Amino acid sequence: MDRFLSVTISGLSGGMIYAAVALSLVLIWRATRVVNFAQGAMAMFTTYLAFTVLEHGGSYWVAFPIALLTGLVLGAFVERVLVRPVENGPPLNAVVVTLGVFIFLQGLAGLLFGGRFRSFPAPFSNKNYNLGNVSTVSPFEIFIVLSVALVAALLFALFQYTDVGLRMRAAAFSGEVARMLGVRVGRMLTLGWALAAVAGSLAGILVAPSVFLHPNNMDGVFVFGFTAAVIGGLDSPVGAIVGGLGLGVLLSYVASYAGGDLQTLSALAVLVFILMVKPNGLFSTTATRRV
Amino acid sequence: MTTAAPAALRISDLTVRFGGLVALDDVGLHVSPGEVVGIIGPNGAGKTTLFNVVCGFVRPTSGRLEVQGKEQRKLRPHQLAGLGIARTLQGLGLFPHISCLENVMVGAHRHARAGFASALLGLPRSDNDERALRERALALMDELGVAHVAGRLPGSLPYPLQKRVALARALVADPQVLLLDEPASGLSNAEMDELGELIRGLRGRMAVMLVEHHMDLVMAVCDRIVVLDFGKVIATGTPAEVRTDERVLAAYLGDEVDATDETISDAVDV
Numbered sequence: 001m002d003r004f005l006s007v008t009i010s011g012l013s014g015g016m017i018y019a020a021v022a023l024s025l026v027l028i029w030r031a032t033r034v035v036n037f038a039q040g041a042m043a044m045f046t047t048y049l050a051f052t053v054l055e056h057g058g059s060y061w062v063a064f065p066i067a068l069l070t071g072l073v074l075g076a077f078v079e080r081v082l083v084r085p086v087e088n089g090p091p092l093n094a095v096v097v098t099l100g101v102f103i104f105l106q107g108l109a110g111l112l113f114g115g116r117f118r119s120f121p122a123p124f125s126n127k128n129y130n131l132g133n134v135s136t137v138s139p140f141e142i143f144i145v146l147s148v149a150l151v152a153a154l155l156f157a158l159f160q161y162t163d164v165g166l167r168m169r170a171a172a173f174s175g176e177v178a179r180m181l182g183v184r185v186g187r188m189l190t191l192g193w194a195l196a197a198v199a200g201s202l203a204g205i206l207v208a209p210s211v212f213l214h215p216n217n218m219d220g221v222f223v224f225g226f227t228a229a230v231i232g233g234l235d236s237p238v239g240a241i242v243g244g245l246g247l248g249v250l251l252s253y254v255a256s257y258a259g260g261d262l263q264t265l266s267a268l269a270v271l272v273f274i275l276m277v278k279p280n281g282l283f284s285t286t287a288t289r290r291v
Numbered sequence: 292m293t294t295a296a297p298a299a300l301r302i303s304d305l306t307v308r309f310g311g312l313v314a315l316d317d318v319g320l321h322v323s324p325g326e327v328v329g330i331i332g333p334n335g336a337g338k339t340t341l342f343n344v345v346c347g348f349v350r351p352t353s354g355r356l357e358v359q360g361k362e363q364r365k366l367r368p369h370q371l372a373g374l375g376i377a378r379t380l381q382g383l384g385l386f387p388h389i390s391c392l393e394n395v396m397v398g399a400h401r402h403a404r405a406g407f408a409s410a411l412l413g414l415p416r417s418d419n420d421e422r423a424l425r426e427r428a429l430a431l432m433d434e435l436g437v438a439h440v441a442g443r444l445p446g447s448l449p450y451p452l453q454k455r456v457a458l459a460r461a462l463v464a465d466p467q468v469l470l471l472d473e474p475a476s477g478l479s480n481a482e483m484d485e486l487g488e489l490i491r492g493l494r495g496r497m498a499v500m501l502v503e504h505h506m507d508l509v510m511a512v513c514d515r516i517v518v519l520d521f522g523k524v525i526a527t528g529t530p531a532e533v534r535t536d537e538r539v540l541a542a543y544l545g546d547e548v549d550a551t552d553e554t555i556s557d558a559v560d561v
Binding site for chain 1: 369371373384393
């Protein structure tokens with residue numbers, strides 16, 4: 001029972017990271033109906049940039065905002081410069097572009113930073129607090145949960161309670177109509193990608209201490225984040241968070257009770273299961289179209 | 292008919308070709324401030340194309356478009372709101388997953404002044420803006436009798452109410468020119484009467500350009516009517532003048548005026 005509790009807790013903190021990746025995928029999907037396969041690689045790249053700051057003696061608290069800010073810029077750049085030109089083409093074009101960005105960034109990271117695994121520091125201790133003889137939660141895990149929750153809450157408030165957020169939602173739902181009402185739709189989509197990439201970069205820098213830094217280090221995390229987003233229905237930010245937490249706990253059980261090797265496999269099993277049973281996800285509001 | 296003030300909207304020598312098809316041929320018309328002008332004509336006469344040109348969705352092949360006396364050469368849809376032009380769509384075009392109030396607030400946002408940065412950071416100015424937008428939108432919804440559905444999603448409302456919300460969204464921007472694209476479609480007779488009242492109430496407040504199939508409504512609310520047929524203006528005048536214009540009768544109204552039970556039963560037999 002004690003073990004079960006600590007496995008659950010560590011699953012929740014891991015799940016928060018998947019939730020951040022899922023959130024970034026959902027925000028981009030809502031804005032432009034594109035699954036951004038480059039999201040993991042973008043997060044990896046901004047984490048490397050933060051790592052460079054650390055290597056040059058910068059503090060973690062300088063590197064951390066730099067990762068998020070470069071994520072913001074990178075997200076805006078990818079949307080405005082690379083995705084925009086193919087946006088009105090067949091949906092597959094944009095997907096291929098994001099795959100291209102994914103491969104390019106991985107190659108570039110290998111070129112600039114080398115292919116070695118680097119250890120990435122955590123700002124807080126990884127040692128769990130003990131409650132009696134139950135190992136509970138580490139300060140770093142608390143930091144993970146709080147920072148993702150904070151970013152998610154800020155994004156939610158922005159979308160729900162500000163004029164810009166309203167315009168972004170309007171632009172995402174119907175670009176043509178929003179444009180007629182004076183909304184600069186293009187800018188809103190760029191901003192949507194930029195904000196989404198911040199959530200992705202946050203996941204990157206938070207997961208780096210546990211998966212080490214490497215040009216491919218986000219691949220697995222991306223698969224988990226994508227699965228979480230699909231569980232939530234790709235359209236629902238709340239679904240992304242819940243999906244991420246649920247998947248995190250599930251994978252934590254799998255790793256502790258069945259073996260770590262089965263984690264990716266079980267995530268894929270969940271993905272296939274959801275797509276078969278409830279392809280719109282658990283939280284989607286869009287009606288099914290049956291043909 | 293002409294006034295000293297520049298027309299709210301003036302179109303001259305406007306031609307639109309889609310490949311070999313001439314959708315609009317040398318069309319000229321104007322809408323004075325505060326005037327309600329109806330555009331009628333049989334299907335395919337070019338009414339919707341005309342609207343689309345005014346909205347910047349379609350670039351004219353040649354011709355001139357003036358808004359408040361200023362020529363608009365490269366009009367693009369997002370500039371409409373800034374120019375004081377609002378349009379309702381033939382379909383409703385309401386955003387499905389945001390509340391009616393928020394739908395209307397999107398229309399009002401040209402009155403918001405806060406930039407990106409201050410909104411992102413949640414600075415007080417953007418907060419005030421947001422509140423002002425909300426109040427403005429609510430006041431207008433109240434005026435149109437839809438304030439009670441402000442919190443609901445458009446899809447959950449009956450069609451006539453949705454139409455009112457869509458109209459509120461167009462009006463909330465305080466446009467100088469309002470373009471109404473078939474506002475009466477899908478409405479019952481009683482609802483159409485209410486709509487007529489509403490449009491008449493706009494006279495004097497803004498220029499209204501109305502495309503509509505329901506003749507009763509057009510005749511009742513318009514100061515002037517422009518009749519299009521095969522992309523050409525075949526008549527312009529007051530409802531009374533248009534009603535008796537030979538060319539109009541021949542092209543369009545003739546069918547209805549002359550329609551007898553006999554011709555209808557003939558049509559059914561065929």
